[in-house]
Amino acid sequence: MPEGVPIEFDGVTKRFGSVAAVSDFSATILPGRVTGFLGPNGAGKTTSLRMLLGLVAPTSGRATIGGRSYAEIERPFATVGAALEAASFHPGRSARDHLRVYAQASSIDARRVDTVLDAVGLTPYAKRRVSGYSLGMRQRLGLATALLGDPGVLVLDEPINGLDPEGIKWIRTFLRSLADEGRTILVSSHLLSEVQQTVDEVLIIAKGRLVHTGPLASLESHAVHQVVVDSPTRPALADALTAAGMEPVPADDGLIVTGAEPDQVGAVAFAARVQLSVLYRRKAASELEDSFLALVGEEGSL
């Protein structure tokens, strides 16, 4: 069984001319779990992964896999598998030949080609030229390339983009089983909801900077709670809350106040002598998503 090793980013910075794509990014990704690398489009996820893989030279800092930079790894495919872009294939080459090329380049037994084609469900289309592939099939071929060397570390950039619901379900189960085998799995996505059911750890990046790291559950403490409050004299209640610096938003079941606790809302109503008919605190429907958006800044999402 291939051993997973930790991935380490140590103060990695990349500037493209005047654009600071990644700034002083430090993180450790451990084996045995699926780590979600999250952030809105343009946050610097792809650039960070490309620096890890030796494709982009960092302006400063260093990224390593098991303590070695990518270029220092002998036969890298046997240690690290990466799928970076759904479009990195010659359209005139078949999936099988594509895999044969990279198996040869990294001295991997040719029999692995059929094994990985089978693992991603592409065997029936293996001899077809890639130009006829759907986005989902390209994603699968990218994943097959990453799996060629049966690596202990997998780095996948937006692997869920373009997959149908069945494909999404399949990749979730697949990544889970790979992590359970002790491999290191780093998966990027710009949508938390896409990977929420798959990841154990999250690494959140916004505008090139790390803004949060920890277990998925750690996002809950950042979650934005709502207080629902109502009164037979709703306009008076709204005025009182507004005067107290809160921002009540009218909804079907009352006024929604965010950023306050029920006792504070109750105190305001009591002081203004407004009668209350409803007062409770609730978790937002997509609590994790909200805290994710709060972390990355809402304007950056989607």
Add this chain to the structure above:
Amino acid sequence: MSAFVPAVRAEFTKTLSTRMWWILAIILVAYVGLLAGGIAFGLGALDASGQDDAPPGPVGMGETVAGIPVDLLAPVVYSLATAVGYVFPALLGAMLVTNEFRHKTLTPTFLATPRRGAVLSAKWVVMFAFGALFGIAALIGTVGLGAAGLTAFGFDPILGESDTWALFGRAVLAMALWALVGVGLGVIVPSQVGSIVIILAFTQFVEPILRLAGGFADWAAQVAQFLPGAASDALVGASIYTVMSGAGSESLDWWQGGLVLLAYAALFTVIGYLANWRRDVT
């Protein structure tokens, strides 16, 4: 070294697993073959008709056809394989490189072989082999149809002479070197359309005009002999261009021609490596 041999194997598979190499090879053989056959038959027919009004060659050259000494007929016809066909290995070499940029396959290529210099060296090895293969294919075309045409009109196809076979060998070497020039050009101009246009424009228009200009002034002739096409013709030792531009034009020795062509390939590749191959792959 440990990354180099696997990279060579991968580059072979890359080249063989798309259609481009055999499409180019078929067009090459048909093009130079028909040209060689056409010229051989044309010259033969001209000679047979007795209407050859071209002035005889310089004293001591013996009988001529359309100004070409008879003993040069066969070499000129056979060497159409390179004199006209050299653009094909150059295109193949350039496309092997520019495909990587165009289809973003540099990402998996450099992931599998992080030593980027090893990838470029592997492309040299593989393109040298395919260039040589193109040379053999082109010669099969020009010798097949050309010798038939010459024989039909009673000229000796001189296929039994060792000089002729030495010329074939040098022609194969020239085609192999042209594939390397193509690799170098492709890495200098990563845009596929851009490098194809440059290769076609240079080989079909710019160099022929410059070499023609070499016929008018001594200093220009001195410079023109170092042009890649002229160096290639010097290496092969016979060319329709050399014959047409007259005996006065300067030419390098065959081995000098080979070295000049190799120098172009190396210079282009090194410049391209420094300028484009080491860049960030984003």
